[in-house]
Amino acid sequence: MAPISRGFSGRRRTAGDPARVPPGQYLTDDFPVLSAGPTPHTPLGEWSFAVRGAVDEPVSWTWEEFLALPTETVTVDIHCVTKWSKLDTVWTGVSVDVLLSGVETSAEHVTAFSDGGYTTNLPLEDVTGGKAWIAYAYGGEPLEPEHGGPARLLVPHLYFWKSAKWVRGLELREEDEPGFWETYGYHNYGDPWQEQRYSGD
Amino acid sequence: MAGAALLGRLNWQLASVVELIDETARVRSIALDPPEWAGQRAGQHVDVRLTAEDGYQAQRSYSIASAPEDEHLLLTVERLDDGEVSPYLVGELRSGDELELRGPIGGYFVWEEPLGGPLLLLAGGSGIVPLRSMLRHRAAIDSTVPVRLLYSSRALDEVIYRDELVGLSTDSEVDVRFTLTREWPEGWRGYRWRIDRELLEEVAWAPHERPLVYVCGPTAFVEAAAGGLVELGHDPGRIRTERFGPTGG
Amino acid sequence: MMDALDGNAIAGVLFDVFGAEMTTAIGVCAGCGSSRHVAEAVVYARAPGTVVRCRSCLSVLMVLVTRAEITCVDLRGLAGFEPAPNPLPREG
Numbered sequence: 446m447a448p449i450s451r452g453f454s455g456r457r458r459t460a461g462d463p464a465r466v467p468p469g470q471y472l473t474d475d476f477p478v479l480s481a482g483p484t485p486h487t488p489l490g491e492w493s494f495a496v497r498g499a500v501d502e503p504v505s506w507t508w509e510e511f512l513a514l515p516t517e518t519v520t521v522d523i524h525c526v527t528k529w530s531k532l533d534t535v536w537t538g539v540s541v542d543v544l545l546s547g548v549e550t551s552a553e554h555v556t557a558f559s560d561g562g563y564t565t566n567l568p569l570e571d572v573t574g575g576k577a578w579i580a581y582a583y584g585g586e587p588l589e590p591e592h593g594g595p596a597r598l599l600v601p602h603l604y605f606w607k608s609a610k611w612v613r614g615l616e617l618r619e620e621d622e623p624g625f626w627e628t629y630g631y632h633n634y635g636d637p638w639q640e641q642r643y644s645g646d
Numbered sequence: 647m648a649g650a651a652l653l654g655r656l657n658w659q660l661a662s663v664v665e666l667i668d669e670t671a672r673v674r675s676i677a678l679d680p681p682e683w684a685g686q687r688a689g690q691h692v693d694v695r696l697t698a699e700d701g702y703q704a705q706r707s708y709s710i711a712s713a714p715e716d717e718h719l720l721l722t723v724e725r726l727d728d729g730e731v732s733p734y735l736v737g738e739l740r741s742g743d744e745l746e747l748r749g750p751i752g753g754y755f756v757w758e759e760p761l762g763g764p765l766l767l768l769a770g771g772s773g774i775v776p777l778r779s780m781l782r783h784r785a786a787i788d789s790t791v792p793v794r795l796l797y798s799s800r801a802l803d804e805v806i807y808r809d810e811l812v813g814l815s816t817d818s819e820v821d822v823r824f825t826l827t828r829e830w831p832e833g834w835r836g837y838r839w840r841i842d843r844e845l846l847e848e849v850a851w852a853p854h855e856r857p858l859v860y861v862c863g864p865t866a867f868v869e870a871a872a873g874g875l876v877e878l879g880h881d882p883g884r885i886r887t888e889r890f891g892p893t894g895g
Numbered sequence: 896m897m898d899a900l901d902g903n904a905i906a907g908v909l910f911d912v913f914g915a916e917m918t919t920a921i922g923v924c925a926g927c928g929s930s931r932h933v934a935e936a937v938v939y940a941r942a943p944g945t946v947v948r949c950r951s952c953l954s955v956l957m958v959l960v961t962r963a964e965i966t967c968v969d970l971r972g973l974a975g976f977e978p979a980p981n982p983l984p985r986e987g
Contacts (some may be wrong), residue, residue: 480898
């Protein structure tokens with residue numbers, strides 16, 4: 446091992462309760478901002494959210510239409526592949542189940558796509574059944590741009606790179622297509638409890 | 647040649663901390679003795695790696711503040727409020743401690759005499775560090791390349807190396823100017839603007855002189871300063887930039 | 896882009912991967928064709944990996960991912976990539 450730096454402990458990190466903190470993670474008090482590119486700033490008047498792809502009829506909502514949909518406030522734990530976890534985070538948003546109700550599809554895969562070109566792929570069953578939301582508020586406040594505002598995907602049971610920031614829609618697909626980080630070597634599924642960080646894990 | 651990168655490895659080595667110098671309230675210089683140091687080019691940097699007892703590691707890059715001719719390797723570190731490594735380096739590290747580092751690193755943001763001039767150095771905050779190594783190197787080799795330094799800081803007590811920089815301007819070919827952007831002492835007669843096109847028009851060489859420009863500091867500073875120069879007609883190909891910012895995850 | 900750095904920030908990791916100083920190398924963007932030193936690219940270093948983008952068009956030039964102390968670099972965003980013979984143009 447590398448020599449120890451006398452007196453250095455680094456950022457405060459605790460392992461936490463293993464029932465709530467997946468292996469290899471530590472708890473953080475702050476909310477680190479990680480980004481693969483510049484923060485987009487789409488004006489709300491130009492924003493829309495679409496469900497498209499392997500569906501009978503694509504559907505989309507403007508920002509006003511989106512806010513008129515049934516919403517939920519949920520308290521969830523989130524886990525970043527860079528090893529920090531945050532417990533009891535509070536989000537407000539529209540359940541993906543609401544967005545997909547009335548959508549006819551035989552697709553089993555979905556690609557979330559965002560402003561700036563980011564994508565991530567998930568099995569359709571991982572964003573349905575009460576497991577995913579399009580969140581537009583964090584901690585009771587409108588979601589800040591650096592954290593993905595105006596709206597981001599929220600899929601807390603997977604590593605947080607799957608919770609695409611600045612999300613603009615879901616594309617349902619018959620075939621799975623690796624998204625941004627999945628293409629560059631991260632795990633295709635990303636279950637933090639199996640520590641599926643990189644492909645092959 | 648000292649510091650020239652050849653095909654090979656950048657190996658970590660343990661350097662003893664020889665001396666600590668408080669430059670300002672938030673900034674400290676660290677004098678080091680790396681056991682295997684091949685020398686550096688002015689403007690290069692090192693990577694520093696800290697390891698906690700449980701094996702956790704944090705790594706950051708710091709520009710080398712010393713000239714190749716100086717006795718010790720010097721790093722100058724600014725303590726960031728929410729930093730992880732800088733508070734340790736500025737607050738905890740002691741003489742006699744050992745610091746793991748590797749280098750020298752970099753080949754773009756370097757100056758040596760064959761590259762000529764005239765030199766225009768634009769520094770924002772801690773961006774002065776690699777530019778100071780260039781100025782020391784220039785002095786050590788008795789170069790007569792003309793140089794203008796414009797150094798932007800928030801307040802006078804945040805100006806790093808102030809006495810040394812003022813002292814350098816006794817050389818008739820060295821022009822050092824300070825601009826303060828947030829607070830000004832009583833009777834301050836230096837500049838009071840952020841570096842922008844207007845200030846550059848007054849201070850910098852005209853584009854037809856074709857200065858070699860080095861701009862270093864936070865990203866917003868570099869964008870504004872380099873952008874201002876290009877607007878004035880300077881050749882982007884003669885402008886070298888190095889952006890500083892937090893890299894901790 | 897005010898949170899981004901530039902290619903100087905990845906000089907060390909590129910040396911690890913290529914065994915040589917690479918920030919003076921010239922990269923040609925596969926997106927827009929612009930040709931620049933790697934040091935001049937826009938670098939997002941706070942991410943699951945490091946994303947290196949073209950300063951002109953912001954398309955991705957390179958992505959670096961480190962796993963168990965081995966760094967892989969994906970260069971598919973570059974149409975060309977060559978060491979610069981002379982880091983700086985010399986005045987005549």
